[in-house]
Amino acid sequence: MSKPIRTNTLRQAQGEREGFVALVPAEVDVQAIRKAHKQEAFARTYGFSLASIRDWEQGRRQPERAARILLAMTPRNLRP
Known part of the structure; x- marks a missing residue:
């Protein structure tokens, strides 16, 4: 059984x-x-x-959760 998020966060802070x-x-x-x-x-x-x-850029769809995680991890200072 997983622990509540609040408990996990407190334990990680400790x-x-x-x-x-x-x-x-x-x-x-x-x-x-x-x-x-x-x-x-x-x-x-x-x-x-x-x-x-x-589709994402034109607002027809939003990325799925896994894609949002990957996009959030991409470096913001990419150079072509």
């Missing part, structure tokens, strides 16, 4: 390292993240389909 908590953004601005790269290069680098990149 120095215990029993797992981690991933903070997943509810929404991401894909265009701002990839700003210096062409859609094709960004999609190829991170393993997304070009259609997904376009």
